[in-house]
Amino acid sequence: MTTTLGFLLPGASRRARHVVYRNYRWFRAAWWVVVSGAFEPLFYLLSIGVGVGELVGDVELAGRSVDYTTFVAPAMLASAAMNGAVFESTANVFAKLRWSKNYLAMTSTPLTPTDIALGELTFSQLRGAAYALAFLVTMVAFGLVESWWAILALPASVLIGVAFAAVGLAGATYMRGWEDLDLVTLVQVPLFLFSATFYPLSTYPEPLRTIVQLSPLYHGVALCRDLVLGDVGATDVMHVAVLVAMAFAGLRLAGRRFQALLYA
Amino acid sequence: MRIAEHRALAYRQVWRGSIVTTVLNPILFLLAIGVGLGTLVDDDGARTLDGVDYLDFVAPGLMAATAMQIAVNEATYPVLAAVKWIPTAIGQVATPLRPIDIALGHQAWIAVRLATSAIAFVAVMAVAGVIESGWVLTTPPVAVIGGLAFSAPIAAWSIGQQDDYFFPNLLRFVVLPMFLFSGTFFPVDQLPVVLRTLAWVTPLWHCVELVRGLTLGTASLAPSVGHLAVLVAYAALGVIWCGRAYPRRLTP
Amino acid sequence: MVDTAALVRARGLTKRFGSLVAVDGIDFDVAAGESFGFLGPNGAGKSSTMRMIGCVSPRDDGELSVLDLDPDHDGPSIRGRLGVVPQEDTLDTELTVSDNLLVYGRYFDLPRRVIRERTEALLEFTRLADRADDRVEPLSGGMKRRLTIARALINEPDVLLLDEPTTGLDPQARHMVWDRLYRLKQRGVTLILTTHYMDEAEQLCDRLVIMDNGRIADEGSPRALIERHCTREVLELRFADFDELDRAATRLDELPHTREVLPDRVLVYADDGDAALAAIHDTGLQPASTLIRRSSLEDVFLRLTGRSLVEA
Numbered sequence: 001m002t003t004t005l006g007f008l009l010p011g012a013s014r015r016a017r018h019v020v021y022r023n024y025r026w027f028r029a030a031w032w033v034v035v036s037g038a039f040e041p042l043f044y045l046l047s048i049g050v051g052v053g054e055l056v057g058d059v060e061l062a063g064r065s066v067d068y069t070t071f072v073a074p075a076m077l078a079s080a081a082m083n084g085a086v087f088e089s090t091a092n093v094f095a096k097l098r099w100s101k102n103y104l105a106m107t108s109t110p111l112t113p114t115d116i117a118l119g120e121l122t123f124s125q126l127r128g129a130a131y132a133l134a135f136l137v138t139m140v141a142f143g144l145v146e147s148w149w150a151i152l153a154l155p156a157s158v159l160i161g162v163a164f165a166a167v168g169l170a171g172a173t174y175m176r177g178w179e180d181l182d183l184v185t186l187v188q189v190p191l192f193l194f195s196a197t198f199y200p201l202s203t204y205p206e207p208l209r210t211i212v213q214l215s216p217l218y219h220g221v222a223l224c225r226d227l228v229l230g231d232v233g234a235t236d237v238m239h240v241a242v243l244v245a246m247a248f249a250g251l252r253l254a255g256r257r258f259q260a261l262l263y264a
Numbered sequence: 265m266r267i268a269e270h271r272a273l274a275y276r277q278v279w280r281g282s283i284v285t286t287v288l289n290p291i292l293f294l295l296a297i298g299v300g301l302g303t304l305v306d307d308d309g310a311r312t313l314d315g316v317d318y319l320d321f322v323a324p325g326l327m328a329a330t331a332m333q334i335a336v337n338e339a340t341y342p343v344l345a346a347v348k349w350i351p352t353a354i355g356q357v358a359t360p361l362r363p364i365d366i367a368l369g370h371q372a373w374i375a376v377r378l379a380t381s382a383i384a385f386v387a388v389m390a391v392a393g394v395i396e397s398g399w400v401l402t403t404p405p406v407a408v409i410g411g412l413a414f415s416a417p418i419a420a421w422s423i424g425q426q427d428d429y430f431f432p433n434l435l436r437f438v439v440l441p442m443f444l445f446s447g448t449f450f451p452v453d454q455l456p457v458v459l460r461t462l463a464w465v466t467p468l469w470h471c472v473e474l475v476r477g478l479t480l481g482t483a484s485l486a487p488s489v490g491h492l493a494v495l496v497a498y499a500a501l502g503v504i505w506c507g508r509a510y511p512r513r514l515t516p
Numbered sequence: 517m518v519d520t521a522a523l524v525r526a527r528g529l530t531k532r533f534g535s536l537v538a539v540d541g542i543d544f545d546v547a548a549g550e551s552f553g554f555l556g557p558n559g560a561g562k563s564s565t566m567r568m569i570g571c572v573s574p575r576d577d578g579e580l581s582v583l584d585l586d587p588d589h590d591g592p593s594i595r596g597r598l599g600v601v602p603q604e605d606t607l608d609t610e611l612t613v614s615d616n617l618l619v620y621g622r623y624f625d626l627p628r629r630v631i632r633e634r635t636e637a638l639l640e641f642t643r644l645a646d647r648a649d650d651r652v653e654p655l656s657g658g659m660k661r662r663l664t665i666a667r668a669l670i671n672e673p674d675v676l677l678l679d680e681p682t683t684g685l686d687p688q689a690r691h692m693v694w695d696r697l698y699r700l701k702q703r704g705v706t707l708i709l710t711t712h713y714m715d716e717a718e719q720l721c722d723r724l725v726i727m728d729n730g731r732i733a734d735e736g737s738p739r740a741l742i743e744r745h746c747t748r749e750v751l752e753l754r755f756a757d758f759d760e761l762d763r764a765a766t767r768l769d770e771l772p773h774t775r776e777v778l779p780d781r782v783l784v785y786a787d788d789g790d791a792a793l794a795a796i797h798d799t800g801l802q803p804a805s806t807l808i809r810r811s812s813l814e815d816v817f818l819r820l821t822g823r824s825l826v827e828a
């Protein structure tokens with residue numbers, strides 16, 4: 001186990017699980033903050049379902065007509081995975097890195113900087129998986145799921161979370177102060193709005209479509225949408241590949257940056 | 265006034281980031297929701313907005329919602345920070361300033377930020393061709409009052425907090441639902457009756473209605489005065505509450 | 517095995533930050549059971565040395581072995597046997613007092629049962645037992661420091677590293693911390709500490725090195741250092757104004773005693789302070805005030821570097 005992990009991610013060991021345990025102890029006292037986070041995407045879904053969906057009616061997708069709420073729900077699932085992962089890995093991690101100096105204490109134990117990064121990522125994705133599950137169950141209850149493939153939307157949304165959290169972890173090490181969170185927003189909001197989240201790729205004029213396809217969230221949204229609507233095809237393999245590549249590149253960089261920052 | 269100056273001085277160091285949240289974000293939302301989603305809404309339209317384009321409908325709503333967001337952001341963490349993490353307010357009460365001066369100074373500063381963002385928003389709407397009436401010139405003051413209807417009571421609540429534990433709850437269970445269900449993105453009469461009644465109570469709904477009416481030239485006198493009165497009442501009650509809560513925390 | 521070899525051994529140990537040489541080729545050994553101190557002003561290179569021993573800062577040159585292992589390769593195994601009390605508190609303020617120990621103990625792979633037993637004893641030892649279920653944030657500075665010490669002991673370390681253990685504490689809290697550290701020393705725990713307080717070094721250290729500008733100025737027990745660089749007593753003379761002080765400085769040339777002229781006073785080193793004072797009065801000098809005291813490490817530092825420790 002340790003060797004496989006160490007091969008994939010130099011410096012990582014099974015001790016990373018102790019960092020997860022630390023967050024679990026925190027969670028026991030502050031569970032409400034965590035649980036309440038699950039409501040955010042539900043509010044969005046509800047607002048679109050009863051409100052905007054009524055205005056839009058149906059959407060043309062891959063030659064068939066789809067109810068707008070059905071169309072948007074998987075995109076909400078994907079965006080929530082991104083938003084949660086980005087918040088956890090930037091604001092929270094920055095606080096522990098620079099503000100509370102939590103990680104400094106961890107470095108004087110057998111834990112390595114990579115263990116710390118991996119542990120934080122794991123906990124944030126356990127949390128992300130719980131949110132995704134709650135959201136999927138709600139989608140089923142609202143009749144917004146059209147295929148058994150939708151079960152795979154759960155690991156898919158975790159993959160989206162890991163990819164964005166990994167990049168976010170690396171990004172957090174470059175942050176100088178709280179005001180740099182605005183720069184994170186500067187990247188995050190356009191991704192949220194322009195990744196074929198609220199309307200199909202075909203709505204964009206041709207030259208813009210290529211740009212949209214460069215967005216990593218676009219691949220997450222497309223993947224979740226295909227799974228929930230049962231339109232699974234070869235392109236989905238590409239979507240997965242993009243996210244996996246992003247996760248690995250991000251984690252490698254994050255591990256190296258944590259090392260440089262904590263072992264000065 | 266010196267408090268507002270102090271905030272302005274501090275702001276000079278972080279303005280670049282805030283430009284993002286106050287100006288760029290609304291423009292992006294306007295593009296994505298107004299223009300992008302608008303093509304879907306106006307295309308077939310299971311329901312119509314009485315002949316109004318979706319972009320025209322949503323833009324004034326976003327202007328009001330942005331005012332709310334700025335007001336809430338300024339009235340939560342910065343207020344608590346001033347008595348807890350970076351205790352500038354503690355230093356200020358050691359001077360001739362009274363707690364209420366600190367409260368009002370901060371609100372004045374928030375008003376300046378609300379006004380700047382509202383003016384920027386009107387400019388963007390003008391470029392986007394949303395504006396239908398000269399009354400639009402009255403919308404920045406309305407957005408300022410609408411923002412203060414949030415920032416005054418929330419600041420009074422924040423100053424009494426011991427830590428930031430409840431802030432996420434305020435954002436999740438009060439601010440976000442208002443943003444989504446107070447007529448910003450769709451008319452509230454699409455909501456079930458219970459939620460509709462709730463929406464009518466929120467300051468955001470009154471602000472959205474008023475700004476939308478003035479921008480599109482559809483406002484009539486009596487309802488407009490009513491909306492304005494509600495917003496002023498929220499702001500005034502907030503200031504009165506500040507008058508009690510600030511001294512309680514700063515000069516116990 | 518370990519009792520003959522040094523627990524920590526450094527030869528030509530060097531740390532650079534860009535063009536700044538923080539630690540400039542120092543040699544030292546720390547034996548098991550010893551209480552060893554790095555004394556010096558801020559910026560002397562003490563903390564950088566501690567971080568290298570603690571395996572959280574790679575050395576740039578020289579040799580370093582900790583517990584017979586190389587920090588470059590065996591960081592996690594070495595850290596598993598060290599206890600670290602950092603200069604700034606790094607307690608987990610989001611957790612309770614006992615959860616701080618529980619979580620920290622898990623980082624060392626200790627079973628929960630073992631941690632629970634040790635937690636009880638350690639909180640008793642640091643007089644925090646009644647705060648076990650409280651949050652960390654409202655604790656006083658002294659309590660936080662004691663909790664940090666308890667946390668550093670959770671893995672029953674072979675060596676305890678303390679970086680400025682009482683800086684920022686009020687006198688009462690300092691004495692409490694000293695008392696606890698003294699008890700650990702009695703139990704045979706090896707202590708390595710940095711300090712810029714003379715009294716702390718004299719209280720806690722069997723042996724110390726005086727550091728200045730990244731180098732070791734001298735090494736020995738507090739008593740030996742004082743004897744080597746100082747007389748038994750020091751006479752402090754203050755004068756009415758600067759002109760008086762200048763005049764006195766020239767006049768003192770006539771006397772055999774070594775002395776140090778500081779901006780506000782003159783220090784005269786003498787084995788018999790009273791006799792020296794009498795000799796000074798004989799020259800006709802009229803100091804505004806005089807004080808005879810035992811010499812301390814402060815004087816040693818002054819003699820070695822020509823600078824006062826606190827101002828340096």
